[in-house]
Amino acid sequence: MTLDLDLQGKRVLVTAGTRGIGGATVALLRELGATVLAVARSQPEGTDDPLFAAADLTTAEGCAALADTVAWRLGGVDIAVHVLGGSSSPGGGFAALGEEEWRRELDLNLLPAVRLDRALLPGMLAQGSGVIVHVTSIQGRLPLPEATTAYAAAKAALSTYSKSLSKEVAPKGVRVLRVSPGWVETEASVALAERLAEQAGTDYEGGKRIIMASLGGIPLGRPARPREVAELIAFLASPRAAAITGTEHVIDGGTVPTA
Structure with missing residues (x-):
């Protein structure tokens, strides 16, 4: 990117920040001058990132511990990018999804963002500025019933939550946006x-x-390529997108057949 996005010195949290979309987002924002704390369950072997935090964000305790780490290491955040997500549910349609599968999808794809926002938003509101980016999925609109019903439902819930949150906090200076990827070559x-x-x-x-x-x-x-998704996230999180909030931005190569 050649456009100056004015992200120098911004304090950023990126979940699932060691590979795929998250890893690309961490790398790009650091290139653009931001101070980025990357979060994942564990740091990849052979790497030594001084701005890395290990956390299991599928639990309330893990989210609370990360919020404390953010306060200690960054003193708060200006931008939070919630990339964490995925699915390990079996194929077989609705009948293959029991209580454990549904809970696992919600604990991975919805509740970490809700919990971290609840912890980090007060600081953003106090400073009168901030950006939250929720990475959703086109499967919220285009689910694959054989294998992704629970994942798609959790991502749709994340999208609805994100929209509601944006309406609440936009008047107080905090922008909340969604980036909705299709298939990404991670x-x-x-x-x-x-x-x-x-x-x-x-x-x-x-x-x-x-x-x-x-x-x-x-x-x-x-x-799509991870870097392409990262570039969209970086633009939306930047002051160049200061008038954009509450919207979902699809990056799927045209997969979703409707506007």
Whole structure:
């Protein structure tokens, strides 16, 4: 990016900040001069990031501990980017989803953002400024019933929560936005495409086509890249987007067939 986004010195928290969208967002915001605390369950082997915090954000205790860490290491935040999410639910439609599967999806895709916002927002409101970015998913609108019903429902709940929060805090100087990716070529999705390719007796590009077909096609012809999603997040979090709040910004190569 060549546009000066005026993010120098901003204090930023990024969850799931060691790989995929989160890792790309951490790297880009640091390039742009922000002070970024990256959070994940554990630091990848062979890395030594001085601004890293380990936390299990699927629990209330983990979120509370991270909020204390933010206060100690950053003195508060100007920007919070909630990237954490994912799904490990089995295929098989609604019948395969028991209490444990539903709770796991909510604990991963909805409640960490709610809990961290509750802890961090008072500081933003006190300073009269701040930005919160919730990373949702196009599956909130385009669920895949075979395997992602609970994930899609949790992300849809996150989107609704985000919109409501934006209406409450925008008059007090805090912007709340959503970024809604489609299929993104992260480490996990590469592994999935390779596995599907092996099962189908094809190559990686063939595996990618299998995934795109399951989504009903991607008009752009490829998945988004983590850096592309990070660039959208960086712009929305910057003062260049000061008049944008309460909105959801889809980055899916045209996958969702409606406006």
